[in-house]
Amino acid sequence: MLPVKYRNDPALRSRRQDDLNEVLVHTGLSVKDDGQVAHLRDGAATTLDEAARRAGSLRTELRRRGTHPDVLRYCTDELLRRANFHAEHEAAKSIPDRLRVLTGRVDDGADLINATLTPSSGPAVAINAGRTPSDRSEQSGLANFAIGLLGLYRNPLAHDPRLRRKISDDELLEALTAISMVQRRLDDATIARVS
Numbered sequence: 001m002l003p004v005k006y007r008n009d010p011a012l013r014s015r016r017q018d019d020l021n022e023v024l025v026h027t028g029l030s031v032k033d034d035g036q037v038a039h040l041r042d043g044a045a046t047t048l049d050e051a052a053r054r055a056g057s058l059r060t061e062l063r064r065r066g067t068h069p070d071v072l073r074y075c076t077d078e079l080l081r082r083a084n085f086h087a088e089h090e091a092a093k094s095i096p097d098r099l100r101v102l103t104g105r106v107d108d109g110a111d112l113i114n115a116t117l118t119p120s121s122g123p124a125v126a127i128n129a130g131r132t133p134s135d136r137s138e139q140s141g142l143a144n145f146a147i148g149l150l151g152l153y154r155n156p157l158a159h160d161p162r163l164r165r166k167i168s169d170d171e172l173l174e175a176l177t178a179i180s181m182v183q184r185r186l187d188d189a190t191i192a193r194v195s
Contacts, residue, residue: 092154117143
């Protein structure tokens with residue numbers, strides 16, 4: 001695990017260190033950034049939740065939370081580089097990209113979401129039968145939530161320099177969890193035929 005051995009592939013080293021620490025934390029050990037094995041001050045983890053938290057790996061915590069695989073597909077490289085700013089930005093892009101793939105549309109942002117998810121649009125991507133006021137409210141809520149996620153996690157990052165916007169691990173976990181929820185609702189959606 002010596003860093004010099006991974007000078008050409010630091011992401012591989014990061015992945016291996018995280019994987020090792022996820023297991024070693026149960027024995028009270030961890031691989032440090034310098035490649036050396038050290039004893040943990042708090043001793044061995046006794047539960048899986050404690051192990052995930054103490055292993056210090058975002059990937060470990062995301063797996064524990066059951067993060068949607070499509071979200072991870074968009075930002076795994078950034079997670080391995082520990083680039084939270086870019087991971088959050090790439091993950092947020094997964095929502096409009098998925099809607100474009102599902103419907104064949106080419107627009108973006110709120111226009112795309114309104115055209116595909118809002119009850120008044122049909123909708124092209126329906127998460128329920130749309131028969132009752134509750135169904136329509138739920139459909140509308142998902143559309144509004146998706147627009148909000150883009151406004152919160154994608155759009156500002158497209159305009160703000162990375163140096164002026166720090167994304168903490170907790171903020172990243174919250175963002176990816178919310179984006180995951182939208183992706184899960186799209187998993188079971190009914191897609192209207194695009195003519």
